[in-house]
Amino acid sequence: xxxxxxxxxxxxxxxxxxxxxxxxxxxxxxxxxxxxxxxxxxxxxxxxxxxxxxxxxxxxxxxxxxxxxxxxxxxxxxxxxxxxxxxxxxxxxxxxxxxxxxxxxxxxxxxxxxxxxxxxxxxxxxxxxxxxxxxxxxxxxxxxxxxxxxxxxxxxxxxxxxxxxxxxxxxxxxxxxxxxxxxxxxxxxxxxxxxxxxxxxxxxxxxxxxxxxxxxxxxxxxxxxxxxxxxxxxxxxxxxxxxxxxxxxxxxxxxxxxxxxxxxxxxxxxxxxxxxxxxxxxxxxxxxxxxxxxxxxxxxxxxxxxxxxxxxxxxxxxxxxxxxxxxxxxxxxxxxxxxxxxxxxxxxxxxxxxxxxxxxxxxxxx
Ligand SMILES: Cc1cc2nc3c(=O)[nH]c(=O)nc-3n(C[C@H](O)[C@H](O)[C@H](O)COP(=O)(O)O)c2cc1C
Numbered sequence: 001x002x003x004x005x006x007x008x009x010x011x012x013x014x015x016x017x018x019x020x021x022x023x024x025x026x027x028x029x030x031x032x033x034x035x036x037x038x039x040x041x042x043x044x045x046x047x048x049x050x051x052x053x054x055x056x057x058x059x060x061x062x063x064x065x066x067x068x069x070x071x072x073x074x075x076x077x078x079x080x081x082x083x084x085x086x087x088x089x090x091x092x093x094x095x096x097x098x099x100x101x102x103x104x105x106x107x108x109x110x111x112x113x114x115x116x117x118x119x120x121x122x123x124x125x126x127x128x129x130x131x132x133x134x135x136x137x138x139x140x141x142x143x144x145x146x147x148x149x150x151x152x153x154x155x156x157x158x159x160x161x162x163x164x165x166x167x168x169x170x171x172x173x174x175x176x177x178x179x180x181x182x183x184x185x186x187x188x189x190x191x192x193x194x195x196x197x198x199x200x201x202x203x204x205x206x207x208x209x210x211x212x213x214x215x216x217x218x219x220x221x222x223x224x225x226x227x228x229x230x231x232x233x234x235x236x237x238x239x240x241x242x243x244x245x246x247x248x249x250x251x252x253x254x255x256x257x258x259x260x261x262x263x264x265x266x267x268x269x270x271x272x273x274x275x276x277x278x279x280x281x282x283x284x285x286x287x288x289x290x291x292x293x294x295x296x297x298x299x300x301x302x303x304x305x306x307x308x309x310x311x312x313x314x315x316x317x318x319x320x321x322x323x324x325x326x327x328x329x330x331x332x333x334x335x336x337x338x339x340x341x342x343x344x345x346x347x348x349x350x351x352x353x354x355x356x357x358x359x360x361x362x363x364x365x366x
Contacts, residue, residue: 283311301335
């Protein structure tokens, strides 16, 4: 690990989580954190949605909400970075304190409620990055949301697509944050189908030549019927991916931290099993036909590998970065490459769904 980062991590942990995060972003934006030299093993390269990923390990939404440091984060070795959630107009989010470190549990609870500098700021930054040719090689996706007080939920997402489809390598539609009232209702089948239709229409209008794939990010707390409904809606509306999953509102009995009962979404290690089980379910329910980005509790190459074998084409992480620092990224990619090689997989794509038991003929003949 780079010495400066070594020194910074324990110091940052003395600060309240949000202040530490703000300082980290400032240091990253100022270029204070040295970048490691990087080379990925060839078996990590993967192609999806007509895009090339140098490796399948990405930074999850919420770390770089306002697209301040995507290229610095790519420099740490992530194969892709998801900025956002970005809301149409700036909003402050919920009152502080609203982020809690559950250190004993290697977990975080947040109820930020989409603090966002808004679409205009993100468009400005992403356009400046393009114009300056500053992009590091790597994929930058944008995660879009709605304002808390909007009168037009779907209109807010349409606005996100209008502004960001020309600037992002992919778009994630966040309909699963537990911290915006009513948001998760958008996961209902009829609403989801209508939302997907309108977003695709808008995307075709603003980015006809190289349309970014549309992904929907879902909650780990969905029941069986809701899961089946989402799979059906996803298949019928032709969306290109599912991000599985957001944080959970459940609280596993194993939690030890004094913050365990703070309201909000729980992420990190205790989310791993729940979110991986949802990946397996959705992979099965969609017959493996919709690429899945697996996220929730990834803290090692073995964790990433389990999500891929459960059905994920790519993985993401956030919470483990808070506890282990950016050297974690390369540790994970190296471990993952070794695990794939151990099991005879020459490419990530060959391992996707290796633990899934799809029926040999699905209703759609795949
Ligand atoms: C502090 C914090 C803020 C987050 N903000 C967002 C967000 O704005 N949009 C989103 O889709 N997910 C957000 N997430 C959820 C993460 O993207 C991810 O789905 C979740 O944390 C599970 O991954 P992890 O266990 O690796 O952290 C946030 C998570 C944390 C910890």
